[in-house]
Amino acid sequence: MGKFIWLCQIRSLLFVLFFLSVVDCCLSLSSSSLNPTPSCLPEDTSALLQFKNTMSIDDSAFYSYCYPKTNSWNESTNCCSWEGVTCEKATGQVISLDLSCSKVVGSLAPNTTLFRLRGLKRLDLSLNNFSASPISSGFNQLASLTHLNLSGSYLSGSVPSDISLLSKLISLDLSRNEILELDSHSFDMLTRNLSKIENLLLGWVYMSDVVPTSFMNLTSLKCLSLEFCGLQGDFPSEIFQLGNLEYVELSWNSLTGFLPKSNWSSRLKFFDLSSNYFKGSIPSSLGNLTKITYLGFSSNKLEGQIPDIFGNINKLTTLDFSGCNFS
Structure with missing residues (x-):
């Protein structure tokens, strides 16, 4: 009788161990299925690689701590694993691109392939050299942008009023582009349409025509940076x-x-x-x-x-x- 009870206990223990191993396996499978590595969309991969190929890298012209993030971009690998690239987990669409301080040299033309990344929410191209090119009207194609940083990137000309079409912008940084200008018309459109803007950094952008009362429309502001702007x-x-x-x-x-x-x-x-x-x-x-x-x-x-x-x-x-x- 005692031997029978002992066998029953052993069987019960084995069953419990088996059950726990099954649960652990299921949880592992569930966890991996909930957090899969997204696969980059082919059109996003193509757009990023074409952008890389149209730009050059200048190792001598930047801060010593900058480095070319695009060196990790390779068509044989998933673009969601590339440095500076973040993808939406469910779809694999590129939603964030951080190429700040990447020693990139080139021009931001309207046909720049970055503007094909329609899912972008964050774009940081700061501390590069865009060869005194103007801010392209192509940015208005990135309608989902919430954060745009073009600071210190050697941009010139007038800030286009098209920037105001990016109505979801929360943060806009155009600072440290000393040959960039912002006129009163473009700024009025910007303040009228960018009602959600929280961080506005325009230091060193020449904007002497802007009437200071225009800032009254920016009621969501957290950060306002306007040093050396020629404001009066x-x-x-x-x-x-x-x-x-x-x-x-x-x-x-x-x-x-x-x-x-x-x-x-x-x-x-x-x-x-x-x-x-x-x-x-x-x-x-x-x-x-x-x-x-x-x-x-x-x-x-x-x-x-x-x-x-x-x-x-x-x-x-x-x-x-x-x-x-x-x-």
Whole structure:
């Protein structure tokens, strides 16, 4: 009888072990099926390889830390595994392309094959050399773009109004293209159509024709960077009160205006108005900005007394009032 019970226990134990192994196998299969390596679409592979072949690599003309990401691109491998390329898992469509700092040299013509990547949501071509070519109208074919970074890529001419057709843009960075211009018409269209824009970086883009009140349409802003843009005229202080605003860089322009007395964005972390013509006094409400790390007011026409409020801002690392008219 005891032997029979012992055999039953052994059989039960073996059954449990078998059951657990089956469950583990099923879970492994389920996990692999839920996270398969996507296969790149043939048309996306072709578009990327053609782009690579129309561009050249210049090892001497860039920062030492840059390197050519396109060297890993090979037609015999899945493009979803290429450096800088991200694919949508379900379809294999290319949705993100990061070629920043890749030593790419060439021209962004309207027929550039990158514009065939209709599923792109993120495109970063920053810190390359596009040979003073203009920003192509072909970008408007990338209607799904949410993030576009063309900073420091040696682009020239006028920013086309077609950029405003990218209505899903959340982040637009055209900064550090010193021979690029943005006129008032194109900027008005941009602010009217890009209602979702959160990050707008246009530093060093010449835009002296732009009327500062145009910025009032950008109510979703988190980051506004406009240093060295040739801006002039009254800048609306209401911008500084936008609820999501975290970063403001307006230095080295010819802007005038006053600082708001209250209702500053409580999320502000960086605020620089250096080298402008802002007037009036420093409001005590700045003391409520508990997240601020940088405050730059140097070389403005601010006057009066500096309120004793900044000692309580624990995160503040830089405070610059030099070159103003404080008593």
